[in-house]
Amino acid sequence: MSEKYSVPALDRAHAVLKLLAEEPYVWKLSDLSRRLGISKSTLYSLLSTMERLHWVDRDRNETYAAGSAMGDFGSAYFRQYDLIEQFRRNGEPVMRRLRESVQLARLEGGDVQYLAKIEAPTPVQMVSGVGVRFPAHATGLGKSLLAFRPEEEVRAVLRDETLRKVTVHTIGSRDAFMKELTEVRQKGYSMDLQEGVMGFCCVAAPVLNRSGEAVAAVSCSMPVHSWEGKKAEAMREIKALADVLSTSM
Structure with missing residues (x-):
């Protein structure tokens, strides 16, 4: 499909979820920022929204994993x-x-x-x-x-x-x-x-x-x-x- 109508925020969210699916509760915000080449401010807003939607989950060590909504989508x-x-x-x-x-x-x-x-x-x-x-x-x-x-x-x-x-x-x-x-x-x-x-x-x-x-x-x-x-x-x-x-x- 042509990238003409791509939504950059969704591309970034996809990249985050793909990485978290492979390595849950390993990556902190700063680590994700460096690995994916996304600025911390942009990533903070993205992760906050994804956490609110239960797309991602954050533990007490500030590391992230795929959230419960991903299980719902998969089911x-x-x-x-x-x-x-x-x-x-x-x-x-x-x-x-x-x-x-x-x-x-x-x-x-x-x-x-x-x-x-x-x-x-x-x-x-x-x-x-x-x-x-x-x-x-x-x-x-x-x-x-x-x-x-x-x-x-x-x-x-x-x-x-x-x-x-x-x-x-x-x-x-x-x-x-x-x-x-x-x-x-x-x-x-x-x-x-x-x-x-x-x-x-x-x-x-x-x-x-x-x-x-x-x-x-x-x-x-x-x-x-x-x-x-x-x-x-x-x-x-x-x-x-x-x-x-x-x-x-």
Whole structure:
């Protein structure tokens, strides 16, 4: 990636953390200053901020080590892979019972990014492979992900009052979309009725962490001709799957 948009303070923080990870509780401020070529005044401000954020820890000898926040970040990094494995293990029986594909996704800016998919052996499939991104406001997954985020964050993601119509059924107004998110929070699941892809309907539910924030969402998509017959069962199955994955978080 180009260094054109680099933030020097973050580069310095990275250098500090890399050194402290290799040699914890060895380096004092003056030693770090000499080793990394960072002035003491700049480093003092940097370390003070990092200590406040628990990025670093300082002992009574004034030496530093990586702080508890680094452990939290590391755990979160590996949990996302645990989540995919849990999804595959628990989602496979759901797919077999519904005989429809099941997806796992996360929010990436204003888009939904698919993390995993368990495909049903059916001839008609919606394109939603791993890595595919889709406008969050046009998907059941996106509704479940955004419904459990702070309103100001949702409005920051959906900057314009008018939302892009992906199909004729896509919600085109941000206010109308925000109103639907309120209903999603109350019900605990969301639906996409041909809003993202013509001919397909979807039910989705959020995977919540301990703070009640949606870190991911699961869904089942199916052709519109199967929707009425399977809708109620799909809602129960997807909500139950989301609850199981939330517990694992």
